[in-house]
Amino acid sequence: MSVFKKLGGGLLVLGCAGLFGCASQGSESALQQANSSFQSVKDDSNVLRNAPRDVIRAGESLARADRLSNYWGSGADVRHYAYLSQRYSEIARxxxxxxxxxxxxxxxxxxxxxxxxxxREAKLLSVQQQGKWLEEQIVSLATTETDRGLVMTLGDVLFDTGEADLKSSANRTVLKLVQFLQLNPKRVVRIEGYTDSTGARQDNLQLSRARAQAVADVLIDLGIDEKRIQVEGYGDEYPVEANASERGRAKNRRVEIVFSDEKGRLGAAR
Amino acid sequence: MRIQSLCAALAILALAGCAADPAPTEQFRLTEQALEQAKAVGATDDVPELKLAEQKFTRAQGSMADQSFKNARMRAEQAELDARLAEARVLTQKSQEQLTALDARIIRLRKQLGEVQ
Structure with a gap:
């Protein structure tokens, strides 16, 4: 009996010492660390505002670790709850x-x-200004403001005599025209062909229309919607000069491009 | 004698109490969920907290198999929070990247505006 008693007492003392050792080592510093983490999130108004629940949990776990640290043999538990508190603080942040x-x-x-x-607005403005600049260019190039609206004249030199195909020297003018129409998507045009008075009237009508169509075709090829283009042939009607001289006849052989206003309103055909 | 035997009885009771911890199945479910969620937002083993969570959860499963339920619960609890922290870190990282990208876009826009005007 007395041997058993001694043995039991010894074991008890040993056990207590072991547990005490655990509680004092490691767990104390874990508790301190968790505490300082908790203080730093608790005092941060942003964290409090954005993650209140995590801060509360960090506090609860810390309180539990703190309570447990008062008991002997609780080292592992203290470290556990200190760890949880530490994690909650980090998650909150x-x-x-x-x-x-x-x-x-x-x-x-x-x-x-x-x-x-x-x-977008600035770019639009700059494109509009560019459009205005182009418009000025075209106006200065070969257009006249008439009672029919803005009219651009492609002269005789852009076609071979008797032919309807546009010469390559017309490319520059045509490209400018395309650019202008692309920047002014609401404008539409009417392309009108004219001849001098030499030759049969019927042939002249046909040639004038074919030349106007040739210009229209190039515009369409370059991406202008054909719905925006009307084509008319007037033959030798509406001469701009007397047909008596060669110079006058050359002036009368022409293609005129009549522009609508900005809203797409085009004057009536002749 | 009396006090000693009382102490011994208490110690045995305390140990018995530990051993009688119920199996932490609910905690395991929570931990699994947290791990899945962290992976769903794009956390990989490159995030140290996720790696830690997975290691701890594996150990928790080992403890569970050994019927060491208290250890299993504590490891699973820690694994859950490790996983949650991993998830939060990934989300913060992502929003930080978005911020950087948006900042760059705004700088580009400002520059273009300066050129147009």
């Missing part, structure tokens, strides 16, 4: 960082939309 990033993202997205809109 991480959630808060993410929430603040999201807030900033929302603000920047608004800013991006505003800038994009401004850029």
């Amino acid at each position: 991480e959630h808060s960082n993410e929430a603040m990033n999201q807030e900033r993202l929302a603000k920047l997205e608004l800013e991006r939309q505003r800038l994009q809109l401004a850029l």
Whole structure:
């Protein structure tokens, strides 16, 4: 009996010492670390605002670890709850960082939309100005403001005599025309062919129409919608000069391009 | 004698109490869920917290098999929070990347605007 008693007492003392050792070592520093992490998130108003539940859990786990540290033999439990508290504090901070990033993202997205809109407007304005510049170019090149509207004249030199095909020397003018029509998508045109008075009337009508169509075809090939283009042939009608001289006849052989206004309103055909 | 035997009885009771921890099946479910969620947002083993979570959960499963339920529960609890932290870190990282990209876009837009105007 007395041997058993001694043995039991010895074991008890040993066990207590072992448990005490565990409780004092490691768990104390884990508790301190968890505590300082908790303090730092608790005192951060951003974290409190963005992740209140995680902060509360960090506090609860810490309190539990703290309570357990008063008992002998609880080292492992103290370290466990200190670890959980530490993790909750870290999670709270991480959630808060993410929430603040999201807030900033929302603000920047608004800013991006505003800038994009401004850029689009600025570009549109510059294209319109460019369009106006082109318009001025075309006006200065070969157009006249008439009672029929803005009229551009392609002279006789752009066609071979008696032929309807446009010469390559017309390319520059045609390209400018295309550019102008692309920048002014609402404008439409009427292409009118004219001849001098030499030759049969019927032939002249046909040639004038064929030449106007040749110009229209090039515009269509370059991407202008054919719905925006009307084609007329007037033969030797409406001369701009007397047909008596060669110079006068050359002036009368021409293709005129009549532009609508910006809203697509085109004057009536002759 | 009396006090000693009382102490011994208490110690045995305490140990018995530990051993009688129920199997932490609910905690295991939570931990699995947290691990899945972390992976769903794109956490990989490159995130140290996720690796830690998986190691701890494996050990928790070992403890569970050994009927060491208290160890199983504690390891699973830690694994759950490790996984949650991994998930939060990945989400923060992603929003940070979005911020960087958006900042760059805004700078580009401002520059273009300056050129047009």
